[in-house]
Amino acid sequence: MMEAVAEPKSVYLQDFQARDRSAEPAWWETRREAAMQRFEAAGFPTRKVEAWKQTRLGNVTQEHFRPAPAPGSLGGAAEQRLAVVDDAVRIVLVDGILDTGRSDLERLPDGLRVRTLAAALQEDGGVAEQHLARHADAEPHPFLALNTAFTTEGTVIEVTSGAAPEQAIELVNIMTADSAGVASWPRVLIHGATSSEFTVVQRHEGADGAAYLTAPVTEVIAEANCNVRLFHYVDEGDSGSHLGVIHATLDRDAQLYAHAMHAGGQRVRNDIYVNLDGPGASATLNGLYLVHNGQFSDIHTWVRHNADHCSSRQLVKGVLEGKSESVFDGLIQVAKGAQKTDAEQENRNLLLSPKGLAHSNPRLEIYADDVKCGHGSTVGQLDEAAVFYMRTRGVSEEEARGVLTFAFANEMLDDMPLASLQTYEREALISLLPGEETVRKLL
Amino acid sequence: MALLEIRNLHAEVDGEEILKGIDLSLDTGEVHAIMGPNGSGKSTLAKVIAGDPGYEVTDGEVLLDGNNVLEMEPEERAREGMFLGFQYPVEIPGVSNTYFLKAAANAIRKHRGEPEVDAAQFLKHVRERMQLVQMDESLLKRPVNTGFSGGEKKRNEIFQMAVLEPRLAILDETDSGLDIDALRTVSHGVNALRSPERSFLLITHYQRLLNYIVPDTVHVMVDGRIVKSGDKQLAIELEESGYSLFEEGSAA
Numbered sequence: 001m002m003e004a005v006a007e008p009k010s011v012y013l014q015d016f017q018a019r020d021r022s023a024e025p026a027w028w029e030t031r032r033e034a035a036m037q038r039f040e041a042a043g044f045p046t047r048k049v050e051a052w053k054q055t056r057l058g059n060v061t062q063e064h065f066r067p068a069p070a071p072g073s074l075g076g077a078a079e080q081r082l083a084v085v086d087d088a089v090r091i092v093l094v095d096g097i098l099d100t101g102r103s104d105l106e107r108l109p110d111g112l113r114v115r116t117l118a119a120a121l122q123e124d125g126g127v128a129e130q131h132l133a134r135h136a137d138a139e140p141h142p143f144l145a146l147n148t149a150f151t152t153e154g155t156v157i158e159v160t161s162g163a164a165p166e167q168a169i170e171l172v173n174i175m176t177a178d179s180a181g182v183a184s185w186p187r188v189l190i191h192g193a194t195s196s197e198f199t200v201v202q203r204h205e206g207a208d209g210a211a212y213l214t215a216p217v218t219e220v221i222a223e224a225n226c227n228v229r230l231f232h233y234v235d236e237g238d239s240g241s242h243l244g245v246i247h248a249t250l251d252r253d254a255q256l257y258a259h260a261m262h263a264g265g266q267r268v269r270n271d272i273y274v275n276l277d278g279p280g281a282s283a284t285l286n287g288l289y290l291v292h293n294g295q296f297s298d299i300h301t302w303v304r305h306n307a308d309h310c311s312s313r314q315l316v317k318g319v320l321e322g323k324s325e326s327v328f329d330g331l332i333q334v335a336k337g338a339q340k341t342d343a344e345q346e347n348r349n350l351l352l353s354p355k356g357l358a359h360s361n362p363r364l365e366i367y368a369d370d371v372k373c374g375h376g377s378t379v380g381q382l383d384e385a386a387v388f389y390m391r392t393r394g395v396s397e398e399e400a401r402g403v404l405t406f407a408f409a410n411e412m413l414d415d416m417p418l419a420s421l422q423t424y425e426r427e428a429l430i431s432l433l434p435g436e437e438t439v440r441k442l443l
Numbered sequence: 444m445a446l447l448e449i450r451n452l453h454a455e456v457d458g459e460e461i462l463k464g465i466d467l468s469l470d471t472g473e474v475h476a477i478m479g480p481n482g483s484g485k486s487t488l489a490k491v492i493a494g495d496p497g498y499e500v501t502d503g504e505v506l507l508d509g510n511n512v513l514e515m516e517p518e519e520r521a522r523e524g525m526f527l528g529f530q531y532p533v534e535i536p537g538v539s540n541t542y543f544l545k546a547a548a549n550a551i552r553k554h555r556g557e558p559e560v561d562a563a564q565f566l567k568h569v570r571e572r573m574q575l576v577q578m579d580e581s582l583l584k585r586p587v588n589t590g591f592s593g594g595e596k597k598r599n600e601i602f603q604m605a606v607l608e609p610r611l612a613i614l615d616e617t618d619s620g621l622d623i624d625a626l627r628t629v630s631h632g633v634n635a636l637r638s639p640e641r642s643f644l645l646i647t648h649y650q651r652l653l654n655y656i657v658p659d660t661v662h663v664m665v666d667g668r669i670v671k672s673g674d675k676q677l678a679i680e681l682e683e684s685g686y687s688l689f690e691e692g693s694a695a
């Protein structure tokens with residue numbers, strides 16, 4: 001086979017060079033340049049690239065997505081769902097553009113600072129200059145690099161030492177029916193100072209019919225003993241693509257609880273990187289993907305035990321309906337000095353149809369000797385004996401399947417610490433099920 | 444007319460014939476016992492009557508009140524008043540016993556054109572029935588059969604039957620593996636539900652059960668056929684002589 005002789009510049013490099021960069025500080029420009037170069041050098045991954053070999057990127061790499069010139073209009077249903085989390089500090093992006101009117105940054109509780117990315121970039125020596133794109137960008141991820149190169153909209157959250165604001169921060173990202181061809185690059189930087197404790201909810205929802213790309217990156221820096229709860233809810237439109245990154249760096253004794261749910265989208269992939277860098281740090285990653293007929297969903301985790309006495313728990317469940325496909329690819333990496341590591345990983349998949357395809361790849365890389373690491377993965381169908389048992393009690397076949405599916409998936413929602421979001425996510429689950437009405441009575 | 448009428452029933456699984464022509468007639472208010480050695484097809488018969496899609500009926504009829512049961516879905520049979528107590532009750536993680544019972548009771552009521560159960564009344568009814576089988580109330584909130592001991596599972600079957608009040612209860616080895624106290628409790632539950640409107644088909648391995656629940660008729664099943672029927676005396680003979688007598692007899 002002949003190699004291609006000269007690679008032309010990508011359309012993204014052309015866009016990058018054509019950008020107006022006048023308002024941006026030099027340090028940010030340098031980081032953007034580096035990211036753009038990384039992207040340009042590697043390009044979009046082919047299916048020969050190990051980390052992307054099972055991800056169905058389809059025409060995402062051929063299309064040329066660009067930021068929306070102006071936000072589209074929200075439908076009534078989307079308008080209804082702007083606020084899900086009770087009493088939250090809220091920031092709303094519509095088609096990737098900040099909507100100040102729908103955001104609510106007033107009434108910030110003590111110890112919590114929330115700014116737009118644009119505002120935070122203007123601060124000399126501030127948290128953005130110290131941290132933005134200095135952690136996540138170590139990862140070779142094409143959409144992460146593009147996000148760093150192109151993001152203009154985003155949120156910078158700082159929680160001061162010892163603060164424990166009760167209000168959650170809810171970041172709402174809505175793609176409208178007008179967003180065909182639109183690229184959205186939301187960027188979130190979260191800095192939790194020593195012993196702070198807080199909750200951030202991110203919701204990504206999109207209208208059906210529009211082929212858009214959203215590639216959000218969330219960078220979390222948790223200082224010593226900080227306790228972060230992150231919720232990530234994705235329900236993109238049936239033609240929308242979501243290729244996102246969550247990247248967390250944990251110092252000693254810091255704790256991360258991350259909960260991700262994929263409820264819809266033509267293709268959704270999340271890479272969740274967790275670096276346990278200080279002794280005693282711990283991370284819980286809970287994931288649930290509900291994959292509708294014709295859709296693709298992918299959760300990649302990268303949990304790295306870089307210090308001793310850290311623990312991590314990963315539990316990811318998937319329900320696949322019709323002809324759909326999913327990937328769970330989970331890394332537990334234990335560095336040489338990371339003794340007394342306690343790491344667990346489990347992935348369970350339920351195929352509602354024989355046409356579903358679930359890939360499950362645990363990856364364990366262990367370089368220390370005094371560790372406890374466990375993993376398990378299953379792909380199965382509903383227990384037919386249980387379906388028959390329920391039917392012999394008068395419950396219809398459809399309802400029996402609905403109830404059993406609900407019970408399987410609901411384990412991921414059962415002890416969610418945020419009741420308003422829990423109710424919301426349960427609805428998303430129930431609406432996927434056969435025998436909806438009966439299942440509703442389970443609650 | 445008999446409540447349950449089985450005529451020349453043949454059934455197979457994976458192409459292998461298990462039931463080889465069963466005839467049985469059970470009148471309303473009667474208790475019949477079916478006994479037979481391991482693998483003779485007792486559970487198969489129970490599951491075929493209840494509609495397990497894993498078995499294929501190749502010939503014959505099963506009538507409930509003269510209606511063809513074989514054309515009904517398993518849930519329709521249940522709603523028509525049929526109940527199967529499983530030899531091996533199935534665990535259903537994530538679904539509480541209470542929820543399960545309520546879903547079942549409502550499905551049956553809906554079929555009869557009755558309104559849904561009233562929550563308070565239903566709870567009262569459920570509590571009464573728990574006492575009948577001396578089941579611990581904590582089991583109500585637990586997921587169906589999940590982590591239950593063998594005895595708890597069997598009790599739970601009888602408890603479900605007591606709550607749902609079927610016209611025809613088929614109990615597949617509900618007595619197996621029970622200690623004598625549990626056996627007494629379970630038998631007490633069954634006897635308390637005996638009535639002129641209700642019939643039982645007891646499948647058992649052991650004559651001991653029939654000391655507690657006295658049947659009107661005993662059938663002996665060997666190799667997919669009923670080889671002998673008689674009164675309760677037959678069970679006692681069986682206990683003494685074993686099945687070999689019938690096995691030889693049927694081979695001759």
Ligand SMILES: Nc1ncnc2c1ncn2[C@@H]1O[C@H](COP(=O)(O)OP(=O)(O)OP(=O)(O)O)[C@@H](O)[C@H]1O
Nearest residue numbers: 456457461479480481482483484485486487488497
């Ligand atoms: N689902 C199945 N798949 C394959 N073979 C089966 C299945 N169910 C039953 N059989 C076979 O059919 C025969 C009858 O089984 P069945 O369970 O009905 O017997 P049984 O009389 O209930 O026995 P036991 O006293 O052990 O409960 C056995 O040979 C059994 O192996």
Ligand SMILES: [Mg+2]
Nearest residue numbers: 485486487530
């Ligand atoms: Mg049996």
